[in-house]
Amino acid sequence: xxxxxxxxxxxxHEVEQLDDGDSLIxxxxxxxxxxxxxxxxxxxxxxGRKVRAPERVFCSMDHIVDTLPGRGxxxxxxxxxxxxxxxxxxxxxxxxxxxxxxxxxxxxxxVISPELGIVQPGCTLVCPDxxxxxxxxxxxxxxxxxxxxxxxxxxxxxxxxxxxxxMRVTFRGELSPTVTAKDLILHLIARYTTAGxxxxxxxxxxxVVEGLDVEARLTLCNMAVEFSAFTAVIAPDQKVxxxxxxxxxxxxxxxxxRAEAFWRTLHSDxxxxxxxxxxxxxxxxxxxxxWGTSPQQACAxxxxxxxxxPGLSETDRxxxxxxxxxxxxxxxxxxxxxxxxxxxxxxxxNSRISDLRRAADVLRGRKVAPGVRAICVPGSQRVKREAxxxxxxxxxxxxxxxxxxxxxxxxxxxxxxxxxxxxxxxTSTNRNFEGRQGPEARSHLASPATVAASAVAGxxxxxxxxx
Amino acid sequence: xxxxxxxxxxxxxxxxxxxxxxxxxxxxEMKLVSKKGLGxxxxxxxxxxxxxxxxxxxxxVLNQPGYKGAxxxxxxxxxxxxxxxxxxxxxxxxxxxxxxxxxxxxVIFQGNCERNGILPIVLPETVVQSLATQxxxxxxxxxxxxxxxxxxxxxxxxxxxxxxxxxxxxQMLLEGLDQIGLTLNRLDRIEAFERDFRERRPWLFATxx
Ligand code: SF4
Numbered sequence: 246x247x248x249x250x251x252x253x254x255x256x257x258h259e260v261e262q263l264d265d266g267d268s269l270i271x272x273x274x275x276x277x278x279x280x281x282x283x284x285x286x287x288x289x290x291x292x293g294r295k296v297r298a299p300e301r302v303f304c305s306m307d308h309i310v311d312t313l314p315g316r317g318x319x320x321x322x323x324x325x326x327x328x329x330x331x332x333x334x335x336x337x338x339x340x341x342x343x344x345x346x347x348x349x350x351x352x353x354x355x356v357i358s359p360e361l362g363i364v365q366p367g368c369t370l371v372c373p374d375x376x377x378x379x380x381x382x383x384x385x386x387x388x389x390x391x392x393x394x395x396x397x398x399x400x401x402x403x404x405x406x407x408x409x410x411x412m413r414v415t416f417r418g419e420l421s422p423t424v425t426a427k428d429l430i431l432h433l434i435a436r437y438t439t440a441g442x443x444x445x446x447x448x449x450x451x452x453v454v455e456g457l458d459v460e461a462r463l464t465l466c467n468m469a470v471e472f473s474a475f476t477a478v479i480a481p482d483q484k485v486x487x488x489x490x491x492x493x494x495x496x497x498x499x500x501x502x503r504a505e506a507f508w509r510t511l512h513s514d515x516x517x518x519x520x521x522x523x524x525x526x527x528x529x530x531x532x533x534x535x536w537g538t539s540p541q542q543a544c545a546x547x548x549x550x551x552x553x554x555p556g557l558s559e560t561d562r563x564x565x566x567x568x569x570x571x572x573x574x575x576x577x578x579x580x581x582x583x584x585x586x587x588x589x590x591x592x593x594x595n596s597r598i599s600d601l602r603r604a605a606d607v608l609r610g611r612k613v614a615p616g617v618r619a620i621c622v623p624g625s626q627r628v629k630r631e632a633x634x635x636x637x638x639x640x641x642x643x644x645x646x647x648x649x650x651x652x653x654x655x656x657x658x659x660x661x662x663x664x665x666x667x668x669x670x671x672t673s674t675n676r677n678f679e680g681r682q683g684p685e686a687r688s689h690l691a692s693p694a695t696v697a698a699s700a701v702a703g704x705x706x707x708x709x710x711x712x
Numbered sequence: 713x714x715x716x717x718x719x720x721x722x723x724x725x726x727x728x729x730x731x732x733x734x735x736x737x738x739x740x741e742m743k744l745v746s747k748k749g750l751g752x753x754x755x756x757x758x759x760x761x762x763x764x765x766x767x768x769x770x771x772x773v774l775n776q777p778g779y780k781g782a783x784x785x786x787x788x789x790x791x792x793x794x795x796x797x798x799x800x801x802x803x804x805x806x807x808x809x810x811x812x813x814x815x816x817x818x819v820i821f822q823g824n825c826e827r828n829g830i831l832p833i834v835l836p837e838t839v840v841q842s843l844a845t846q847x848x849x850x851x852x853x854x855x856x857x858x859x860x861x862x863x864x865x866x867x868x869x870x871x872x873x874x875x876x877x878x879x880x881x882x883q884m885l886l887e888g889l890d891q892i893g894l895t896l897n898r899l900d901r902i903e904a905f906e907r908d909f910r911e912r913r914p915w916l917f918a919t920x921x
Contacts, residue, residue, distance in 0.1 A: 258909075260898075260901060260902055260905040261898075261901055261905075263880065264879065264880070265878060265879035265880050266878065266879075267878070267880050269895065269898065269901075269902070271902070271905060271906070271909060273916050280739075280742070280797070281796075281797060281798070281799075283745050284745055284746065284747060287745065288747065292892075294892065300919050301917075322739075322740075323740060323743055324743040324744065327744075327745055328745055331745045365915075365916070367913070368916055373796055373797075373798070374795075374796055375794065375795055375796040375820060389796045389820055390796065390820065390823075391796055391797075391798040391801070391820055391821075391823060391824035391827065392747075392797075392798040393798060393824065393827045393828070393891075394823070394827070396892060397891055397892050397895065400892050400895075400896065401892065401895045401896060401899070401902060402902060402906065403895060403902055405880065405891060405895065407878060439730065439790065439793070440789065440790060440816065443816065443819070444819075473790065473793065473818070473819065475819060496915035496918065497918070500914060500915035500918060501915075503914070503915065504913075504915045507913070539730050558837065560727055560728070560729055560788050560789075560837065560841075561729060563728075564728060564729045564730070564788070567728070657734070657739060657795075658738075658739065658740065659739035659740055659742075660738070660739060660740020660741075660763075660764065661740075676732075676794065678730075678732045678734055678735070678794060679735065679757070680734065680735075680738065680757055681734060684763050
């Protein structure tokens with residue numbers, strides 16, 4: 246029978262079907278981080294339970310570590326040091342591999358997992374972090390869970406999961422070279438709303454996706470959770486195989502050949518049935534930017550803040566009005582007239598080497614506009630080293646950007662460092678919720694190139710004017 | 713985990729869409745490496761007059777005398793979207809919330825609720841709206857009753873609104889069960905699967921470099 250990629254991954258890991266539509270799914274890898282990992286590990290051991298397969302559990306310090314140069318365990322997040330130290334201790338006790346604060350492989354979970362070859366096509370990987378869906382970009386079944394489920398996965402090597410429905414999103418046409426994966430996903434969510442993927446495991450497909458490199462695919466899958474999807478997957482191809490070859494945790498020796506042969510079977514068969522199909526024509530796409538407090542409140546950078554659709558429900562209309570008020574904008578306003586206070590390049594969405602290169606292409610030989618605070622936070626130590634070897638750090642610092650240590654940093658406000666009250670930020674992150682990046686901070690989601698262009702212009706700007 | 717059978721309580725309307733987990737428990741309120749001590753930080757950004765402060769904001773629904781002791785929340789679509797932090801649910805539970813009624817939920821959040829004794833109930837927006845209107849007349853006396861066995865919400869006028877819930881979630885809540893313990897009973901089955909799986913995909917079991 247013609248089977249979808251998702252179903253192949255599911256069946257591959259289904260230990261058994263339980264009575265009521267749930268399945269017991271085998272979990273190959275668990276990734277933790279210091280914000281929730283130590284709570285899960287400690288709660289597990291307080292109940293006298295053990296991590297069943299510690300060699301397949303990993304942990305990174307990324308969420309609340311400081312990202313200022315010269316950092317240690319001290320962090321500006323209230324009580325953050327306790328989280329860092331207890332994670333270190335709990336990881337040691339459980340015998341799991343920890344990518345500690347200044348480890349040469351430390352970085353944001355969803356950046357280092359692919360980078361080290363921990364996530365692989367055909368494996369299941371879970372992490373108590375909602376952006377775990379990013380890792381589906383390599384053809385893995387990877388999804389975000391809560392802490393209790395992380396405990397469950399560590400204690401039993403399984404999770405009880407309800408099988409989601411399947412959706413294929415096919416991106417067709419020819420993508421302009423100045424339009425990126427970030428623009429694609431923002432466009433998709435704006436068009437189909439944040440509820441568009443609810444209840445579905447999504448496969449991203451089509452010639453546009455095939456044309457994306459592995460890093461761009463990670464960006465695309467990253468925001469599947471903003472689309473409310475269970476997760477996203479992309480069929481692994483030669484690019485993924487080439488990407489993984491030689492990485493630390495990738496199969497080695499005789500295993501490599503067997504793994505590669507298996508990976509080549511991981512695609513939806515012709516004629517496989519999806520519960521829903523969406524096609525997006527990418528020919529006309531422009532760089533996208535969010536204007537409101539939900540990722541669906543986004544439009545082309547050349548557009549204007551939309552009016553409230555009178556057909557919306559009362560709750561929706563009130564929510565949209567609230568978004569205008571919060572963001573300090575009015576319907577009809579040209580987005581490129583919005584002056585920014587800050588620019589942020591980083592996060593699990595857009596902090597990989599290709600992202601930094603794209604931003605650097607805009608910044609080379611230019612300066613950040615006066616009064617704009619600009620920050621670049623590489624996603625991992627490896628990305629940082631690679632960028633420095635190429636001289637990108639110089640491009641950023643000479644333009645006026647701060648150059649930081651890897652971590653989530655100001656992607657989210659945890660009470661420590663943040664952007665100022667009501668500041669307007671062009672940001673390469675994934676969430677523009679109220680207060681996400683600071684008290685009443687106004688976040689505009691965009692690609693690294695758009696953020697860089699906006700930093701230079703001093704207002705939201707079209708990167709095509711700078712490339 | 714506390715069992716959920718029948719519950720009657722004061723219901724507070726918070727009818728916004730997309731209330732995310734960071735609004736439920738701001739990251740800055742997660743101060744202890746623990747599941748406890750989070751109730752005070754619940755909705756902190758809205759509940760108090762300033763970030764990090766503890767002066768109640770009189771405009772926020774849970775601070776209004778009528779909604780004192782609320783144990784049920786009524787909300788707009790996609791409640792609990794955003795970050796997967798389970799702290800949001802621990803904060804709600806510690807505050808005393810037993811059930812949340814909304815047209816839809818963030819998927820990770822919904823599962824987290826069920827694993828922590830909070831019942832997430834999906835009802836159409838129009839029903840949620842009408843429940844909110846009914847309780848608003850006098851929240852302390854116009855209580856909602858939720859019967860999980862019968863899978864229905866009984867409004868102050870006595871009308872029952874049926875809701876769906878996955879049988880496994882229902883059982884977990886009714887019996888207050890710990891899922892890890894349940895699964896560990898199947899360890900034989902898991903180990904048998906694992907032996908076979910390891911044969912087929914040995915590279916997934918290769919040890920660390
Ligand atoms: S970078 Fe931001 S979105 Fe990504 S894992 Fe860190 S906090 Fe979450």
